[in-house]
Amino acid sequence: MADLAVVLLLFLRLFSNSKADGDFDVRRHLSTVTRYGAVKDIVDDLFIPSDIPNGCTPIHLNLVARHGTRSPTKKRMRELENLASHIKEIIKNAKERNLSLQKVPAWFHKWESPWKGKLKGGELDIKGEEEMYQLGISVRERFPDLFNEEYQPDVYPIKTTQVPRASASAVAFGMGLFSGKGSLGPGRQRAFAVTSESRASDTVLRFFDCCQTYKNVRKKQEPAFDKLKEPILTEITSSLLKRYEFNFTRQDISSLWFLCKQEASLLDMTDQACSLFSPAEVALLEWMDDLQMFIVKGYGKSLNYRMGVPLLKDVVQSMDEAINAKEGNQVPGSYEKARLRFAHAETVVPFTCLLGLFLEGSDFERIQKEEPLDFPLKPPQKRKWRGSTVAPFAGNNMLVLYNCPANSSSKYFVHVLHNEHPIPMPGCGGTDFCPFQVFKDKIVQPHLKHDYDTLCNANLDQPQPKPETGKLSQLFRWLFGWGNDDTSCHRVEL
Numbered sequence: 334m335a336d337l338a339v340v341l342l343l344f345l346r347l348f349s350n351s352k353a354d355g356d357f358d359v360r361r362h363l364s365t366v367t368r369y370g371a372v373k374d375i376v377d378d379l380f381i382p383s384d385i386p387n388g389c390t391p392i393h394l395n396l397v398a399r400h401g402t403r404s405p406t407k408k409r410m411r412e413l414e415n416l417a418s419h420i421k422e423i424i425k426n427a428k429e430r431n432l433s434l435q436k437v438p439a440w441f442h443k444w445e446s447p448w449k450g451k452l453k454g455g456e457l458d459i460k461g462e463e464e465m466y467q468l469g470i471s472v473r474e475r476f477p478d479l480f481n482e483e484y485q486p487d488v489y490p491i492k493t494t495q496v497p498r499a500s501a502s503a504v505a506f507g508m509g510l511f512s513g514k515g516s517l518g519p520g521r522q523r524a525f526a527v528t529s530e531s532r533a534s535d536t537v538l539r540f541f542d543c544c545q546t547y548k549n550v551r552k553k554q555e556p557a558f559d560k561l562k563e564p565i566l567t568e569i570t571s572s573l574l575k576r577y578e579f580n581f582t583r584q585d586i587s588s589l590w591f592l593c594k595q596e597a598s599l600l601d602m603t604d605q606a607c608s609l610f611s612p613a614e615v616a617l618l619e620w621m622d623d624l625q626m627f628i629v630k631g632y633g634k635s636l637n638y639r640m641g642v643p644l645l646k647d648v649v650q651s652m653d654e655a656i657n658a659k660e661g662n663q664v665p666g667s668y669e670k671a672r673l674r675f676a677h678a679e680t681v682v683p684f685t686c687l688l689g690l691f692l693e694g695s696d697f698e699r700i701q702k703e704e705p706l707d708f709p710l711k712p713p714q715k716r717k718w719r720g721s722t723v724a725p726f727a728g729n730n731m732l733v734l735y736n737c738p739a740n741s742s743s744k745y746f747v748h749v750l751h752n753e754h755p756i757p758m759p760g761c762g763g764t765d766f767c768p769f770q771v772f773k774d775k776i777v778q779p780h781l782k783h784d785y786d787t788l789c790n791a792n793l794d795q796p797q798p799k800p801e802t803g804k805l806s807q808l809f810r811w812l813f814g815w816g817n818d819d820t821s822c823h824r825v826e827l
């Protein structure tokens with residue numbers, strides 16, 4: 334009997350493991366390198382979206398989107414070429430010493446980076462164009478009342494950062510949104526305007542780029558973050574070393590994970606670099622990336638999202654104007670119906686935090702009390718904070734302003750969609766459909782006491798703490814980012 338039970342138990346374990354592995358799709362676990370289509374429809378099953386009451390109509394849409402899938406940046410392409418030469422070196426060395434390379438995957442022997450010799454990087458990929466084009470089409474289909482009007486640049490302003498992958502995303506989106514409405518070519522396309530602020534002064538969409546305090550803090554966090562990553566990479570490096578009997582370094586493992594993400598999202602290839610890692614290892618690497626996103630772009634530090642206040646103000650101002658137009662019975666064509674913005678993970682992630690999305694339990698209250706949040710839980714524990722959901726390629730937030738004339742307590746509501754699905758706002762009692770005044774008072778207002786210039790440049794005037802070398806003061810410097818060693822407006826890669 335006991336034996337049978339053990340066999341049964343073993344069988345069940347085997348079965349459940351293989352089932353879990355079978356369900357595992359690495360393309361959904363690539364943090365911010367995940368493609369939109371792979372994760373768009375993954376939603377929290379426990380959340381029941383609001384029914385929009387009859388008689389409520391959308392009158393304005395705010396979109397804040399990340400650019401679509403893009404090719405790796407130049408720096409990362411160089412990293413892959415270094416990986417290729419390091420692999421060659423180890424193989425050559427092993428062959429000279431007549432060592433067995435039996436366990437090494439066959440593709441290792443003649444692998445070259447698919448991006449070898451490419452001179453430019455970071456541009457919108459064809460898959461990214463398709464994502465943005467489809468997003469344009471689905472937004473139009475979802476809100477026919479908003480897009481039933483003749484195109485006018487002031488009715489549907491399209492704004493992008495001055496970075497080619499973002500502006501190309503804006504164009505692809507516009508082509509979808511207005512397809513069939515013009516007279517150009519067989520697709521009856523039409524021309525539309527896409528505008529950008531100068532990179533050097535774009536505080537609405539590239540607030541991270543000119544925020545001196547942020548850049549100082551981010552730079553100082555790098556060594557601390559590398560320390561945090563170290564044990565994870567060490568653990569995985571030693572497992573792979575055993576599994577493949579190959580002398581990988583930590584840097585190789587980090588580059589192979591990067592390669593896995595690029596292969597899976599850009600080339601739809603999951604049986605090469607990705608197959609080196611077990612699902613549990615992928616989950617750890619994914620968590621490592623998500624942790625970085627938390628610390629340098631998300632809830633990990635209030636400055637990360639508070640510097641996005643100019644964007645939040647821009648969103649609320651557009652809603653106020655839409656309400657004024659409605660209340661004033663202005664003629665169609667004279668007021669804005671959608672403000673469409675195309676930017677970066679560095680824009681979308683902080684904006685998501687300003688709205689208070691993806692928070693756990695009592696996190697919203699903790700933020701209000703200015704208490705720091707815990708790190709997202711390590712797998713296999715569950716967490717809401719995932720790069721693949723918060724900011725995949727083409728990841729987006731839409732704030733749809735509704736007019737509900739029949740409601741006695743509130744005539745205007747804000748419906749929040751993340752990646753096109755309703756999402757709860759802890760700041761509005763956990764609903765996705767928030768009375769406009771409550772949205773303003775509970776979610777927006779607390780952030781408005783922070784002024785961009787004060788946050789981003791104030792430290793330049795404040796007295797600096799005396800330089801000390803003690804551990805505590807170093808930690809302090811790391812936490813508060815004191816110091817102003819860098820005053821130019823460098824680009825941050827994203």
Ligand SMILES: *[C@@H]1O[C@H](CO)[C@@H](O)[C@H](O)[C@H]1NC(C)=O
Nearest residue numbers: 423426427432433578579580
């Ligand atoms: C890996 O390195 C160890 C120690 O340096 C060495 O003994 C071993 O032969 C190397 N293996 C290969 C495959 O290069």
Ligand SMILES: *[C@@H]1O[C@H](CO)[C@@H](O)[C@H](O)[C@H]1NC(C)=O
Nearest residue numbers: 426427428429430431432433
């Ligand atoms: C490796 O093997 C070849 C023959 O298979 C032999 O000629 C050579 O001496 C060996 N080299 C070493 C370093 O053992």
Ligand SMILES: *[C@@H]1O[C@H](CO)[C@@H](O)[C@H](O)[C@H]1NC(C)=O
Nearest residue numbers: 386739740741742743767768
């Ligand atoms: C008005 O909106 C509130 C939500 O703020 C809702 O609870 C209430 O049922 C609505 N009233 C009507 C008459 O639709």
